[in-house]
Every structure is written in C-alpha cells, then in structure tokens.
Amino acid sequence: xxxxxxxxxxxxxxxxxxxxxxxxxxxxxxxxxxxxxxxxxxxxxxxxxxxxxxxxxxxxxxxxxxxxxxxxxxxxxxxxxxxxxxxxxxxxxxxxxxxxxxxxxxxxxxxxxxxxxxxxxxxxxxxxxxxxxxxxxxxxxxxxxxxxxxxxxxxxxxxxxxxxxxxxxxxxxxxxxxxxxxxxxxxxxxxxxxxxxxxxxxxxxxxxxxxxxxxxxxxxxxxxxxxxxxxxxxxxxxxxxxxxxxxxxxxxxxxxxxxxxxxxxxxxxxxxxxxxxxxxxxx
Numbered sequence: 001x002x003x004x005x006x007x008x009x010x011x012x013x014x015x016x017x018x019x020x021x022x023x024x025x026x027x028x029x030x031x032x033x034x035x036x037x038x039x040x041x042x043x044x045x046x047x048x049x050x051x052x053x054x055x056x057x058x059x060x061x062x063x064x065x066x067x068x069x070x071x072x073x074x075x076x077x078x079x080x081x082x083x084x085x086x087x088x089x090x091x092x093x094x095x096x097x098x099x100x101x102x103x104x105x106x107x108x109x110x111x112x113x114x115x116x117x118x119x120x121x122x123x124x125x126x127x128x129x130x131x132x133x134x135x136x137x138x139x140x141x142x143x144x145x146x147x148x149x150x151x152x153x154x155x156x157x158x159x160x161x162x163x164x165x166x167x168x169x170x171x172x173x174x175x176x177x178x179x180x181x182x183x184x185x186x187x188x189x190x191x192x193x194x195x196x197x198x199x200x201x202x203x204x205x206x207x208x209x210x211x212x213x214x215x216x217x218x219x220x221x222x223x224x225x226x227x228x229x230x231x232x233x234x235x236x237x238x239x240x241x242x243x244x245x246x247x248x249x250x251x252x253x254x255x256x257x258x259x260x261x262x263x264x265x266x267x268x269x270x271x272x273x274x275x276x277x278x279x280x281x282x283x
Contacts, residue, residue: 008277009267011249012046032276045077045208045249073110077208120202120282125186127207130179134227190241208249211235217253
C-alpha cells in the first residue's frame with residue numbers, strides 16, 4: 001500500500017466532439033485513474049476547442065471519477081475559450097469573461113479548489129501569454145502575428161487587431177493585460193497560502209502556458225510561435241515563492257527541464273502511450 005498522495009496529470013486532450021471522441025477520453029481517463037489508484041486527477045488545460053464541450057466533459061468525468069474514489073481538478077487553456085460560430089459576438093472581451101466565470105464557478109476548478117495536504121500544496125493558475133517568450137527579432141513580431149492569423153483558424157487569433165511591437169490582442173493590449181492579471185492572482189494566491197498554512201514540503205503550480213524559453217522547442221516554428229506559449233513572468237513568480245514544480249499543459253513542445261531550481265514538466269498525452277496520465281506520488 002502506498003503511503004502518500006497519488007496524483008495523475010494529463011493535458012491537451014483536444015476533444016473534438018461530444019460523441020465518440022468524448023466517450024473515448026472519458027473511458028480512458030477513468031480506467032487510468034482506477035489502474036493507478038489516483039487520489040486526484042488533474043487536467044492542465046487544452047480539454048477541447050469548444051467551451052460547451054469542456055464544461056460537459058468536466059461534469060461527466062467528475063461524476064464518474066467520484067464513483068471510483070478519485071477527485072477531479074482542472075484548469076483551462078486558450079482553446080477552452082473557443083465558441084461556435086453561431087455565438088459570434090462583437091464584444092469578445094465580454095464573451096471571454098462570461099466563459100471564464102463559468103469555469104471559475106465550477107467546483108472542480110483548481111484555482112478555486114486547491115489541493116492542500118501536510119506534504120504538498122497544489123494550486124492552479126489562470127495563465128495566459130504576453131509575447132515575452134518570442135525569440136525572433138522584435139520588429140518581426142507584428143508579421144508573425146499576422147501570419148498566425150491567416151494560417152490558423154483558432155478563435156483567439158481573430159482577436160488580433162493591428163499589432164505594433166508588443167501591443168497585441170483584441171483591444172490591442174488584452175493579452176498583455178490579462179496575462180498580468182493572471183500573474184498577479186497567482187502571486188496573491190501563493191502569498192495567502194503561505195501566510196495561512198506556512199511553507200510546505202512540496203509546492204506545485206499547475207499552468208497551461210509556459211514560464212521559460214528553455215521549454216520551447218528548437219524548430220523554426222517554435223522560434224516564432226513560441227511567442228504565444230506563455231510568459232516569462234510565470235517563471236519569475238514561481239521561482240520567488242519557492243515553488244519546486246510547475247506542470248505546464250501546452251504541448252507545442254513537450255519539454256521537461258529544471259530552470260532556476262524549478263522542475264517543469266508537460267503531461268500532454270501521447271496517443272501511443274499505455275497509460276493516459278503522468279503519475280506522481282507525494283510521500
């Protein structure tokens with residue numbers, strides 16, 4: 001018998017529909033939770049590309065996991081804010097915030113319901129990107145965002161207006177403003193938890209986006225598109241608050257590394273893997 005907290009991590013499910021794909025991942029994650037005797041299953045973003053599907057999947061998965069003795073927690077990534085074309089609105093900021101409130105009010109939402117035990121503290125962050133991970137020439141960033149707009153069909157690309165240097169996103173500065181808000185919330189959460197519970201043996205932060213350029217791939221695509229994969233401020237905050245592990249969900253490059261004393265790893269699914277989750281035992 002294992003003496004400790006057994007946590008399974010997974011990300012980037014990328015559920016495409018509410019039918020076969022939906023049922024496949026339900027069965028696979030419940031089976032993995034049972035086989036690994038998980039106390040908690042945590043999904044670190046990228047659940048689907050339709051917020052209706054993400055919410056429905058979370059509700060059904062939470063119900064089924066409860067039946068096998070595993071608790072569910074999740075955070076979301078940018079794809080979890082996408083919505084059907086028939087819901088198109090002019091005020092995209094208000095739409096974004098309305099979807100965010102649905103997640104914040106969900107009882108399985110990790111930023112709302114952190115995991116705190118004697119040995120480990122696991123908190124979630126509403127992370128976002130602010131283009132600080134971009135590794136090309138600063139003057140090229142405007143061109144990269146325009147190319148991304150035309151190449152990809154993701155809904156957040158449509159928010160990009162007329163970027164100049166780092167002035168990007170809908171309302172020009174939305175991404176930077178929202179990223180800062182997310183970082184400030186994480187900092188406040190870590191501070192309040194330390195004041196309330198003291199310093200913990202293990203401190204883990206779950207984000208979707210990355211906090212270090214070390215976590216980006218070396219391909220030309222990653223060099224440029226890495227601008228959309230996170231924020232350097234994520235790394236700065238978790239380093240300053242003695243966080244020892246950061247679980248990141250974005251799978252564009254599945255890199256694990258120790259940076260400034262913090263272990264980063266990505267539990268994004270590999271379709272050919274025998275096990276759907278990365279298992280960590282906190283003894």
